Amino acid sequence: MNILVTGANGQLGKCLRKIAGNYDALHFKFMDSKALDITNTRSINEAFEFEQFDYCINCAAYTNVEQAEKTPEIAFAVNADGVKNIAVACKKNNVALVHISTDYVFDGEKEGGYLTTDLPKPINQYGKSKLTGENSIREILDKYYIIRTSWLYSEYGNNFYKTILNKAKTESVLYITDEQIGCPTNANNLAKYILNLIASSCTEYGIYHFTDGKAMTWYDFAKGILRETNLDKKVRVEKAKNYRTFAARPRNSVLSP
Numbered sequence: 001m002n003i004l005v006t007g008a009n010g011q012l013g014k015c016l017r018k019i020a021g022n023y024d025a026l027h028f029k030f031m032d033s034k035a036l037d038i039t040n041t042r043s044i045n046e047a048f049e050f051e052q053f054d055y056c057i058n059c060a061a062y063t064n065v066e067q068a069e070k071t072p073e074i075a076f077a078v079n080a081d082g083v084k085n086i087a088v089a090c091k092k093n094n095v096a097l098v099h100i101s102t103d104y105v106f107d108g109e110k111e112g113g114y115l116t117t118d119l120p121k122p123i124n125q126y127g128k129s130k131l132t133g134e135n136s137i138r139e140i141l142d143k144y145y146i147i148r149t150s151w152l153y154s155e156y157g158n159n160f161y162k163t164i165l166n167k168a169k170t171e172s173v174l175y176i177t178d179e180q181i182g183c184p185t186n187a188n189n190l191a192k193y194i195l196n197l198i199a200s201s202c203t204e205y206g207i208y209h210f211t212d213g214k215a216m217t218w219y220d221f222a223k224g225i226l227r228e229t230n231l232d233k234k235v236r237v238e239k240a241k242n243y244r245t246f247a248a249r250p251r252n253s254v255l256s257p
């Protein structure tokens with residue numbers, strides 16, 4: 001099976017690249033934002049016409065939640081319009097789309113985990129742009145998997161796990177918020193889940209929730225990271241008081257399968 005991976009130099013793209021060789025039956029074309037800009041329809045048409053793909057895994061996204069609040073037009077250009085461009089190309093070329101979405105499509109007011117059938121109601125621009133992308137896919141395509149995930153971390157890119165380890169090098173006390181609860185998810189596990197889904201030739205299209213399954217606060221997560229790396233003897237975690245961000249964040253963004 002021929003698979004196009006867009007946004008291939010991001011965190012998830014790199015995790016997919018790392019394990020791609022384990023799947024003999026899958027052949028990959030990895031395209032980063034320079035090789036394929038999903039906001040550029042001409043470039044998309046060229047990529048899809050040059051080769052017949054069976055699947056497209058869209059890892060391309062604008063993921064800076066804080067900046068998206070200040071310049072929403074950039075977030076919407078990629079996460080809404082860019083995703084629509086990809087969906088149109090998939091439809092035209094009979095390609096199944098695997099698209100990654102987010103826990104931030106929910107408002108966080110539910111008690112308990114969000115189900116795939118729960119009504120999204122994003123409270124920040126990033127979440128709104130991602131939901132618009134999801135809706136375009138659902139309107140345009142029949143063959144799609146929208147996989148919502150949360151709190152991604154790995155050895156690649158910028159993420160909370162790496163931030164904590166970096167801070168621990170210079171600080172003896174870290175002040176971390178306990179005001180939000182979610183499920184940290186190793187992007188390597190998500191990559192495996194996606195490729196197993198494709199390798200299984202599953203035709204149950206629709207929305208999926210994938211996380212590593214354990215709900216916790218950022219405070220708990222930070223403590224866990226320090227414990228796991230034996231830095232907890234040296235570095236202490238305290239609950240941050242008056243923690244404020246520019247973008248509103250859902251209080252509870254736990255995703256249930």
Ligand SMILES: NC(=O)c1ccc[n+]([C@@H]2O[C@H](COP(=O)([O-])OP(=O)(O)OC[C@H]3O[C@@H](n4cnc5c(N)ncnc54)[C@H](OP(=O)(O)O)[C@@H]3O)[C@@H](O)[C@H]2O)c1
Pocket residue numbers: 006007008009010011012013032033034036037038039058059060061062063078082100101102103130149150151152153157158
């Ligand atoms: N990170 C999280 O905590 C998290 C949580 C829930 C859901 N998700 C979703 O999971 C997916 C993967 O996230 P990630 O952590 O791997 O994100 P990431 O590391 O920020 O990677 C996103 C990639 O998309 C590329 N990109 C941006 N604009 C593009 C464009 N116009 N055309 C093509 N590529 C473009 C970026 O390239 P440049 O670097 O060159 O701009 C980057 O390599 C995203 O859909 C995200 O919304 C992430």
